[in-house]
Amino acid sequence: AMSFGFHPKAQKQNQISRKNFQPQASYKVAILGAAGGIGQPLALLIKMSPLVSALHLYDIANVKGVTADLSHCNTPSQTLDFTGASELGSCLKGVDVVVIPAGVPRKPGMTRDDLFNINANIVKSLVEAVADNCPDAFIHIISNPVNSTVPIAAEVLKKKGVYDPKKLFGVTTLDVVRANTFVAQKKNLRIIDVDVPVIGGHAGITILPLLSKTKPLVSFTDEEIQELTVRIQNAGTEVVEAKAGAGSATLSMAYAAARFVESSLRAIDGDSDVYECCFVESELTELPFFASRVKLGKKGVEAVISSDLQGLSEYEQKALEALKPELKASIDKGIAFANKQA
Ligand code: NAI
DSSP: OOOOOSSHHHHHHHHHHTTTSOTTOOEEEEEETTTSTTHHHHHHHHHTOTTEEEEEEEESSSHHHHHHHHTTSOSSOEEEEEESGGGHHHHHTTOSEEEEOOSOOOOTTOOGGGGHHHHHHHHHHHHHHHHHHOTTSEEEEOSSOHHHHHHHHHHHHHHTTOOOGGGEEEOOHHHHHHHHHHHHHHHTOOGGGOBOOEEEOSSGGGEEEOGGGOBSOOOOOHHHHHHHHHHHHHHHHHHHHHHTTSOSOOHHHHHHHHHHHHHHHHHHTTOSOOEEEEEEEOSSSSSSEEEEEEEEETTEEEEEOOGGGTTOOHHHHHHHHHHHHHHHHHHHHHHHHHHHOO
């Protein structure tokens, strides 16, 4: 459950219902790419979180206005703006979670991999700064192609000698959010009850919703499985086409990223019942990185949940084998990029 308070009263209630946690939790969150389509609504949602005491907003331009604007909301967190590489270090000092939505989004006709050349460099330089200034922070990578940018981030952190695989996450929460929405609609379920694990990666066929593991227990016809799976895989493209050149998912992404930040902070804060799907270093399959449900704890990934991969349907088993070559190629491409640069 999310715990955003939209009214000071709700925030007080939040504090009361959270009695079993530290009452005055105060974590610092940085957003890199904070003035963008995702960054702005994400900053707003995080500004609502009772767990956050400081919100550090970084971008190469336009972040002063966003910060001034947000700072007038009467929620507890303090908002600070940081512009350009010279202020990146101070943005990152002392933060608990760094969220990275910096980079260019897709336009109609583009795949996520088409963004590689621009976004790979952006992620590389931002993660270098993270390594230098807050190596213990949870790092949430949103910039696409996630299947490659997460391996790039891992290589950068290794070169800096500060790689902690338990704290590096590719954000795939939007795939789960979409799967939950579409399944609830199709099967007339209460939306808050529905939970569909989504595994693999975050592009096209590498996105594999495990509909057979849907909670609550629900049965699908073969046609429904095919239709829902393809819709979940192409949901990003649905938005890209509807926006017709103006970008990709920003509002639903901000919602999903805020949920992942909230989950991370709850885990850091000592909640021992926090599970999210995300793209992490993993031994679940023969691939070095894989998205699956993980248990989050104070130190990051506490456990990768392997049970979701047991008892897959025949459809899911085939789809899992089919996605591996593409996901492996994207991972290898990221690793090669990070290592070709001196
Ligand atoms: P946008 O273009 O609206 O915003 C990107 C922001 O990044 C801009 O404010 C820009 O100034 C900033 N930026 C560029 N270079 C930077 C640098 N070196 N340092 C700091 N900031 C920098 O794009 P939008 O829509 O916010 O998307 C951002 C990224 O998120 C894209 O790569 C997109 O593909 C990805 N995305 C990922 C999703 C996921 O599920 N993981 C879903 C939707 C989008």
